Amino acid sequence: MDPYIWKIARPVQDYDGRLHKTMTQRTNGRRALVTGGAGLIGSHLSDLLLKEGYGVRILDNLEPQTHRNGRPPWIPPQAEFHNADIRDRDAVRAALEGVDVVFHQAAYGGYMPELAKYVHVNSFGTAQMLEIIRDENLPVEKFVVASSQAVYREGAAICEEHGLVFPHTRPAGQLAAGDYAVRCPVCGEASTSTLTPEEAPTGGESVYAITKSDQERLVLSWGRQTGVPTVALRYSCTYGPRQSIFNPYTGVIAIFCTRLLNGQPPVLYEDGEQTRDLCFVGDVARANLLAAQSDALDGLPVNVGSGLATTIREVARMVSEAVDVPIEPIARGEYRPGEMRHLTSDISRAASAGYEPEVGLQSGIGRYIDWIRGQGHVRDYFAEAEKVLRAKSIIHETRYASGSADPERR
C-alpha cells in the first residue's frame, strides 16, 4: 500500500459495510483514526490533522445525548466517516484498517445517570480495541487516549504544617453539613489548593472518573506489554465551539450559556467558589498532535489544561457578561458527592514536550458565544436534567439548604 495515498469514501455517507464511491487523497504518509471525531475535541483534532496532511478516519456513533439533531455539519468531508459504535467489534476492526495513529476520544461523559453504559462504552470499548490491535498484529505506531483530570480524587493542596498534600475525596457527611473545605489528610486542617501534578493519587469517585481511569490504565499497561507507544492525556475542563448545546450533563460554559440565553440563572453547586482549569479545545487538539509526533510523553499520563484556576462563580460572571444577559447565578446549597473542590493542572510535563496553551478564557468564551449565536434557537435542557439527577441521587441538598420558595427547587 502506498503510504501517501489514503482511499476514502466520498460523498461521505454513513458506513454500512459498502463504501459507495471512493476517492484517493494524498497525505503526509500518516493515517489517523479519531474515535469520537464528531464531538467537541475529536472534530477539532480531525481538522488539525487534516491541516497537517494526515489521512483521517472518524468512528463515531453520533450519541443522541450529544448530537440531538443527528450528524453535525462540521464532520470534515475530507475525512472518512464511519457511523458506528465503539463497542461493535467488526466496525472497530474495519476502522483500524491501515491506521498508523489512534486518537481514542469516543466516550460516554459527564454526570449522566447511567452506570453500566459508562463501563460498557468507556472501559469495555477501549479494552476491545486494544485486543483487536494486539491479536491481529495491526501496525499501529501510536495510541493516544483521552483521559481526564476527573481521575484525581481531589486537587493537590498545601497544608501550613505538612506542605504539599494530596487530600482525600471530601466525605458525603461533610458536604451534607454545608462544609466544603478540603482538609489536610494528615492533620485535618483546611488546606489551600495548588497545581496538581500527574503523580497525585488517582481515585476519582464518579462512575465517569472510574472508567476514565480504566481507559488510561488499560492503554498504558497494554503499551508496556506490546511495546506500542501510548500516551494518556488527562484533559482539564475543555470548552469551545461545537460543544454540545443539547447535553445538559457536561460542559459548564455550554450549560451556563444555554441557561442565560433562555433567561435562566446559571446554577452553582456548593457555594460556587470551587475552581476549575478551563482549557480551549484548540489547545487540547494541539496537545494530541504533539503526543503523536513526539516521543517525549510515551508511556505516560499527561495533564493537558490551561494551568490556571477560575472559580465557577467567576465563569458564570464571564459568560453572563459575554452573552450580555445580566442574570446572577444561584447557589441553592446543592452538591454532587464525589465532585472535587479544586483542580488545576500542573502542565509542566506537557510543557516540557513543547505544549503551551494559546487561548485565554475570555477570548475562548467569546469564540464559543460567537459560535452559539449562529446555532439558531438554543433550548435549555438543564432544568429537566436536574430533576433526573436529583431523583437518582447524583445531586444532593445540604441539610442547611435555605428553604427558599424558588419553584425550580424540586
Ligand SMILES: NC(=O)c1ccc[n+]([C@@H]2O[C@H](COP(=O)([O-])OP(=O)(O)OC[C@H]3O[C@@H](n4cnc5c(N)ncnc54)[C@H](O)[C@@H]3O)[C@@H](O)[C@H]2O)c1
Ligand atoms: N470536554 C471535556 O471537558 C473533557 C474533559 C476531560 C476528558 N474529556 C474526554 O475527551 C473525549 C472527548 O470529549 P468531548 O468533550 O469531545 O465530548 P463529546 O461528547 O463532544 O464527543 C464525544 C464523541 O464520542 C462519540 N461517542 C460516544 N459514545 C460513543 C460510542 N459508543 N461509539 C462511538 N462514538 C461514541 C459521541 O457521539 C461524540 O461525538 C472523551 O473521551 C472525554 O471523556 C473531555
Ligand SMILES: [Zn+2]
Ligand atoms: Zn496538615
